[in-house]
Amino acid sequence: MSAIKDYKIRIPQVISINWIGFYTLYKKEILRFLNVWIQTVFSPVVTLVLFLAVFTIALGLNRNNILGHEYGVFILPGLICMQILQNAFANTSSSLMIAKVQGNIVDILYPPLSPMEVTAAMLLGAITRGLVIGFFSVIIIIPFAHVPVHNIFIILIFALLGSSMLACLGFITGLWAQKFDNMATVTNFIVVPLSFLSGTFYSIQNLHSVFYYISHANPFFYAIDGFRYGFLGQSDGSIIIGFFYLTFINLALWVICYILFKKGYRIKS
Numbered sequence: 001m002s003a004i005k006d007y008k009i010r011i012p013q014v015i016s017i018n019w020i021g022f023y024t025l026y027k028k029e030i031l032r033f034l035n036v037w038i039q040t041v042f043s044p045v046v047t048l049v050l051f052l053a054v055f056t057i058a059l060g061l062n063r064n065n066i067l068g069h070e071y072g073v074f075i076l077p078g079l080i081c082m083q084i085l086q087n088a089f090a091n092t093s094s095s096l097m098i099a100k101v102q103g104n105i106v107d108i109l110y111p112p113l114s115p116m117e118v119t120a121a122m123l124l125g126a127i128t129r130g131l132v133i134g135f136f137s138v139i140i141i142i143p144f145a146h147v148p149v150h151n152i153f154i155i156l157i158f159a160l161l162g163s164s165m166l167a168c169l170g171f172i173t174g175l176w177a178q179k180f181d182n183m184a185t186v187t188n189f190i191v192v193p194l195s196f197l198s199g200t201f202y203s204i205q206n207l208h209s210v211f212y213y214i215s216h217a218n219p220f221f222y223a224i225d226g227f228r229y230g231f232l233g234q235s236d237g238s239i240i241i242g243f244f245y246l247t248f249i250n251l252a253l254w255v256i257c258y259i260l261f262k263k264g265y266r267i268k269s
Contacts, residue, residue, distance in 0.1 A: 017114075018113055022120070049141070056071060067236075079200065080138060082224065085220065087130050088170065089126075091125060092126040115258060115262035116258055122171060126166075130166070131159060148233070154230035158243075162223030162224070168250065171257045175261065176265070178266070222243075
């Protein structure tokens with residue numbers, strides 16, 4: 001009987017969450033990028049406009065319609081999603097990297113927060129940054145580009161899945177990197193190439209069969225293709241497969257992030 005009573009008493013301790021600490025860390029991550037909003041929010045929108053101008057004015061004047069839409073309309077959802085992905089990655093990677101370089105990583109190690117609470121708060125902060133950039137991009141660009149909105153629920157789902165995936169990748173990169181050059185390596189050789197080779201600027205239907213199947217292994221493709229489907233109602237791949245593929249990758253990455261942080265990978269030395 002005593003053993004049963006002890007077991008019942010310990011259950012709330014196992015499932016209890018430090019909501020105040022969790023919210024405080026999440027708020028800190030939000031304020032960190034909002035305090036420099038010109039760099040973190042305004043700059044990606046400007047980059048989006050420049051990409052759109054280059055690919056529609058310089059290259060898109062005589063191009064055929066893709067998926068039944070003008071080229072500028074086709075690439076715009078992909079450009080918005082690409083900005084969401086890249087900035088979600090930048091938030092967690094830079095947050096951890098700066099904390100390690102400046103030596104204030106102890107600020108998230110010493111407070112009474114569990115590894116799960118710290119991991120979730122930082123990942124949600126990065127997801128929020130990606131969604132904020134996506135929101136302002138849509139508000140500013142879509143009305144002038146005359147892009148239709150087919151299903152806002154699908155837009156939100158794939159924006160969330162994509163930003164979550166890159167937030168996890170940024171978290172892992174931030175833990176692994178010992179200097180900013182390491183972080184730049186992941187950005188330049190993994191994030192940017194996979195973003196550009198994901199069907200953002202073209203339909204993968206036009207690719208050679210080998211590259212066509214390779215593209216289907218790229219999770220960035222499913223994030224951008226699903227996001228585009230939410231606007232245009234047309235896609236290059238299966239939305240159902242993309243949803244489950246991204247969900248599986250996100251679950252795996254969240255577990256990896258939690259395990260690495262719990263073990264203190266490259267932050268406890």
